[in-house]
Amino acid sequence: MALAEPMTAHSAIAAWAAVDAPATPESYLQAARRRFMSSRVGLAALAVLLFLVALSVCAPLLTSYDPAVGQPVDRLKAIGTPGHLLGTDEQGRDMLTRILYGGRMSLIAGLAPVFVATVIGTALGSLSGFIGRWVAAVIMRTMDMFYAFPAVLLAIAISASLGPGLFNQIIALSIIYIAPIARVAEAATRRIVVAEFIEAAKLTGAPTTRIIVTQVLANIFSPIFVYASGLVGLAIVTAASLSFLGLGVRPPTPEWGFMLNSLRGTIYVNPWVAALPGFFIFITSISFNMLADSVRDALDVKE
Amino acid sequence: MVTLILRRIAMAVPTLLGVTVVIWLLLSILPGDPLAFLLPQDASPADRARLATELGLDQPLPIRYVDWLFDMMRGDFGYSPFRRREVADLIAAAWKNTALLAGFSAAFGLTIGISLGTLAGVYRGSAIDRFVTGLAIVGLSVPSFWVAILLLIVFSAQFKVLPAGGMATLDGGLSSFLGHLVMPVISGSMVSIAITARVTRASIVETFKAEFVDTLRAKGLRERQVLLHVAKNAISPVLTTTGLQVGFLLGGSVLIETIFSWPGLGQLVFNAIAARDLRIVQATTVVIAATFVILNLLVDLLQMTFDPRQKRAA
Amino acid sequence: MTTPPATVATGLDKTTVEKPSPLPLLEVINVSKRFPVRLGPLKRGAVSAVDTLSFSVEQGQTMGIVGESGCGKSTAARLVVGLLPIDEGDVIFEGVNVRSPHQPRHTGAREKEIHRNMQMVFQDPHSALNPRASVGEIIAFPMKVHGFSRQDQRERTGWLLEQVGLHGNHASYYPHQLSGGQRQRVNIARALALSPKLVVCDEAVSALDKSVQAQVLNLLKDLQQELGLTYMFISHDLNVVEYMSDTVCVMYLGQAVEICDADRLYANPLHPYTRALLASTPVLDVTGAPRPDVPPLEGELPSPLDPPSGCRFRTRCPSAMAICAEEAPAVTQPEPGHRVACHLYPAGPDAGLSMRRHAVDGRPERNSNA
Numbered sequence: 001m002a003l004a005e006p007m008t009a010h011s012a013i014a015a016w017a018a019v020d021a022p023a024t025p026e027s028y029l030q031a032a033r034r035r036f037m038s039s040r041v042g043l044a045a046l047a048v049l050l051f052l053v054a055l056s057v058c059a060p061l062l063t064s065y066d067p068a069v070g071q072p073v074d075r076l077k078a079i080g081t082p083g084h085l086l087g088t089d090e091q092g093r094d095m096l097t098r099i100l101y102g103g104r105m106s107l108i109a110g111l112a113p114v115f116v117a118t119v120i121g122t123a124l125g126s127l128s129g130f131i132g133r134w135v136a137a138v139i140m141r142t143m144d145m146f147y148a149f150p151a152v153l154l155a156i157a158i159s160a161s162l163g164p165g166l167f168n169q170i171i172a173l174s175i176i177y178i179a180p181i182a183r184v185a186e187a188a189t190r191r192i193v194v195a196e197f198i199e200a201a202k203l204t205g206a207p208t209t210r211i212i213v214t215q216v217l218a219n220i221f222s223p224i225f226v227y228a229s230g231l232v233g234l235a236i237v238t239a240a241s242l243s244f245l246g247l248g249v250r251p252p253t254p255e256w257g258f259m260l261n262s263l264r265g266t267i268y269v270n271p272w273v274a275a276l277p278g279f280f281i282f283i284t285s286i287s288f289n290m291l292a293d294s295v296r297d298a299l300d301v302k303e
Numbered sequence: 304m305v306t307l308i309l310r311r312i313a314m315a316v317p318t319l320l321g322v323t324v325v326i327w328l329l330l331s332i333l334p335g336d337p338l339a340f341l342l343p344q345d346a347s348p349a350d351r352a353r354l355a356t357e358l359g360l361d362q363p364l365p366i367r368y369v370d371w372l373f374d375m376m377r378g379d380f381g382y383s384p385f386r387r388r389e390v391a392d393l394i395a396a397a398w399k400n401t402a403l404l405a406g407f408s409a410a411f412g413l414t415i416g417i418s419l420g421t422l423a424g425v426y427r428g429s430a431i432d433r434f435v436t437g438l439a440i441v442g443l444s445v446p447s448f449w450v451a452i453l454l455l456i457v458f459s460a461q462f463k464v465l466p467a468g469g470m471a472t473l474d475g476g477l478s479s480f481l482g483h484l485v486m487p488v489i490s491g492s493m494v495s496i497a498i499t500a501r502v503t504r505a506s507i508v509e510t511f512k513a514e515f516v517d518t519l520r521a522k523g524l525r526e527r528q529v530l531l532h533v534a535k536n537a538i539s540p541v542l543t544t545t546g547l548q549v550g551f552l553l554g555g556s557v558l559i560e561t562i563f564s565w566p567g568l569g570q571l572v573f574n575a576i577a578a579r580d581l582r583i584v585q586a587t588t589v590v591i592a593a594t595f596v597i598l599n600l601l602v603d604l605l606q607m608t609f610d611p612r613q614k615r616a617a
Numbered sequence: 618m619t620t621p622p623a624t625v626a627t628g629l630d631k632t633t634v635e636k637p638s639p640l641p642l643l644e645v646i647n648v649s650k651r652f653p654v655r656l657g658p659l660k661r662g663a664v665s666a667v668d669t670l671s672f673s674v675e676q677g678q679t680m681g682i683v684g685e686s687g688c689g690k691s692t693a694a695r696l697v698v699g700l701l702p703i704d705e706g707d708v709i710f711e712g713v714n715v716r717s718p719h720q721p722r723h724t725g726a727r728e729k730e731i732h733r734n735m736q737m738v739f740q741d742p743h744s745a746l747n748p749r750a751s752v753g754e755i756i757a758f759p760m761k762v763h764g765f766s767r768q769d770q771r772e773r774t775g776w777l778l779e780q781v782g783l784h785g786n787h788a789s790y791y792p793h794q795l796s797g798g799q800r801q802r803v804n805i806a807r808a809l810a811l812s813p814k815l816v817v818c819d820e821a822v823s824a825l826d827k828s829v830q831a832q833v834l835n836l837l838k839d840l841q842q843e844l845g846l847t848y849m850f851i852s853h854d855l856n857v858v859e860y861m862s863d864t865v866c867v868m869y870l871g872q873a874v875e876i877c878d879a880d881r882l883y884a885n886p887l888h889p890y891t892r893a894l895l896a897s898t899p900v901l902d903v904t905g906a907p908r909p910d911v912p913p914l915e916g917e918l919p920s921p922l923d924p925p926s927g928c929r930f931r932t933r934c935p936s937a938m939a940i941c942a943e944e945a946p947a948v949t950q951p952e953p954g955h956r957v958a959c960h961l962y963p964a965g966p967d968a969g970l971s972m973r974r975h976a977v978d979g980r981p982e983r984n985s986n987a
Contacts, residue, residue: 200739
């Protein structure tokens with residue numbers, strides 16, 4: 001059988017291949033960053049969020065009022081009052097100050113649970129997806145149980161039994177987000193484990209955990225990251241809901257959700273100040289949702 | 304078909320059991336002293352031990368779970384020292400009110416959501432489409448309790464056209480009954496509207512791409528008739544999300560009912576949290592979760608009868 | 618050709634290339650594999666993917682395995698390299714039994730040594746390379762696992778890229794930036810990273826264009842000569858197998874039906890299946906043996922869930938007889954070194970043979986539990 005002349009000159013092929021190849025190799029993440037940088041909505045949302053984070057971090061530099069203590073004489077001042085740009089609350093505390101400081105708690109309460117749940121959910125999901133069999137059955141059927149609850153209600157029940165406080169609130173929210181992230185991670189892992197490069201990695205004799213970390217994680221990162229970033233907006237609102245119910249940080253520490261509840265009684269006297277904390281929850285949440293949409297497009301993940 | 308339905312119903316049983324296990328474990332194992340709220344501050348260790356025995360807390364965990372489960376299945380949810388009522392009675396009274404509110408909210412959310420989504424899907428790329436898509440992202444991001452407060456500010460505080468809270472029965476007249484429902488329904492169904500609109504739009508757009516649409520047009524059907532066919536085929540994914548949405552409504556009910564003093568399960572939970580009456584929180588959560596599971600089952604069964612493709616999937 | 622910068626010392630290195638070993642490099646003895654399947658809520662069944670498969674591969678030679686899709690060739694490859702646990706039988710590599718039945722994948726030191734000597738070139742150039750890793754990372758990963766120094770990894774990666782006809786600069790590229798042929802070269806480079814003795818090529822060129830196929834096949838041949846590699850070459854393409862192999866094993870429904878030297882098999886196929894298979898393949902080489910004059914293969918492959926009784930090929934066999942449904946045919950040797958499992962060739966004096974070794978040199982069969 002005569003197919004082709006055996007190649008003896010490897011270098012000739014190499015030269016041809018080098019010409020054929022693109023000039024600058026661009027990794028997947030570099031391409032994603034380039035796509036994100038060209039999305040106006042995403043950049044705007046990112047700018048808003050960075051601005052909000054900067055404001056809450058720099059709160060002590062921006063205002064001289066104490067967020068926890070007010071002047072009873074200055075109670076319920078309207079927006080635009082000199083000295084109190086955003087008015088005062090029912091205890092005479094400066095609203096601008098409380099919004100700035102309150103942002104810290106609201107952002108932490110929304111971001112931390114998604115982070116914790118992503119780490120745990122990815123570990124559980126990738127392990128189930130990779131090993132399959134009874135490991136997957138035990139983990140994923142347990143996760144299914146959490147789907148039988150309205151998520152907010154479960155968070156409320158857990159939070160209520162743990163008692164109020166930022167830390168407990170973060171635990172409660174983390175628990176409800178583990179199951180959906182584990183599902184996303186498991187589905188993505190199952191798609192990837194059938195690939196031949198996973199078999200190639202097994203043929204090196206590397207242990208399972210090493211294969212998951214080096215070969216699987218980078219490949220399931222996108223769908224998980226997209227899903228998790230979409231959860232942040234929801235988590236900000238849910239965290240504020242728990243605080244609204246008195247299950248978040250303890251007063252007098254300011255937090256947007258709880259502020260909204262304690263100002264509820266003043267809507268007849270000072271309505272627009274009462275609505276302020278909700279406005280900030282909304283702006284933060286919608287910015288995260290728009291950012292998540294842009295990230296999804298940039299990472300090119302199909303839903 | 305009958306066996307399929309029976310199998311689907313049988314599948315709900317382990318889910319319901321799982322619900323009870325999760326709630327029971329979470330509330331039994333998580334830190335927190337269940338006796339702390341039942342005993343006076345100066346209770347002696349002997350009093351403590353006696354109460355623990357009385358409540359069965361000295362038994363091993365699996366036995367305590369089974370006892371608790373059987374009590375619940377008999378309708379015995381325990382007694383609330385705080386409300387001085389049987390928990391089961393409290394829940395039964397509140398359940399009807401929550402069902403009423405959730406029912407109206409779901410109907411409202413689905414109607415508005417499907418209408419907006421269909422408009423956006425049919426006129427995709429137009430200004431209407433962009434408006435609905437924007438509205439959907441707002442609906443998904445906006446805290447329902449903030450919408451509730453904004454509505455209160457505008458309609459109760461400023462214009463004084465709607466009652467600030469409470470529930471009215473039909474005996475008091477239709478306008479009072481509906482008047483009390485307007486604000487809770489609107490604020491509670493924001494998320495529902497957003498999700499329904501998104502899913503409907505996506506489903507309509509997807510169905511328009513299908514080959515049968517070209518066939519219908521080639522047959523000379525008018526666009527209005529084509530749309531009818533498309534809508535019929537696009538409805539299934541929308542139905543699938545209804546179960547999920549009832550979940551959002553039930554979860555959100557705690558906030559909405561609290562703000563509008565609606566005497567439902569949500570308010571019951573809120574008051575129980577404030578009073579640290581965990582027994583009520585536990586029981587209500589199980590009841591709401593069970594309602595949620597059964598509703599999802601009903602949605603599935605409904606779809607099985609409507610959509611022949613679902614029969615094979617089940 | 619440059620010399621490899623990182624020479625690999627292996628624990629199992631008992632043979633040298635210059636002096637052929639008295640033992641074959643790889644012996645597969647009566648290996649079987651069944652996959653459990655669910656037929657209903659309570660009913661379970663098993664697909665017999667590989668059934669009492671036996672063959673042996675000599676050092677420095679190429680064993681071609683050929684058959685229709687679904688005949689168990691790929692499963693056989695995965696059983697040999699240890700990606701799937703075997704149900705029954707033995708896999709003997711350099712005289713050592715390297716697999717025990719039902720054992721899942723091990724990652725101990727001994728298994729690492731076995732893996733180092735047996736590597737695989739995969740079929741699909743798209744799924745065989747990690748899309749999130751650069752070519753350099755892909756080739757270096759096996760070396761990383763085996764504790765090569767960073768310096769050795771880099772140098773050897775460059776050397777390997779050159780060996781497979783790529784440029785050293787390709788190390789920084791990502792798979793999606795390469796053509797199908799280039800990816801398959803990376804696939805080969807990775808398989809060679811640990812200096813294996815046996816390379817299992819599972820449909821290594823099937824996904825490539827014909828012109829690129831030829832280049833990659835020739836590359837594999839060159840590498841075999843330069844590095845003294847032993848190949849197990851799996852393909853559904855009879856022409857490709859003919860071009861590559863010294864010995865060919867024809868598989869049907871999980872069983873070996875004929876094993877013979879490549880030249881003799883193509884010149885004088887004995888088994889009706891081999892004949893039909895050859896008849897359905899166009900002749901590319903006019904100077905070679907003409908294809909047998911029999912009707913080409915017809916009908917569908919029977920379900921491996923419920924293979925036909927007796928001879929598994931009888932449902933499609935033009936020469937099927939009564940006995941074929943009753944008894945599984947024994948392995949016979951109608952001519953020296955040419956083994957076939959078919960009732961057309963009744964057992965002679967050498968009854969009791971297996972497909973294990975085509976006994977050209979007349980060596981006695983070795984005991985399987987060596």
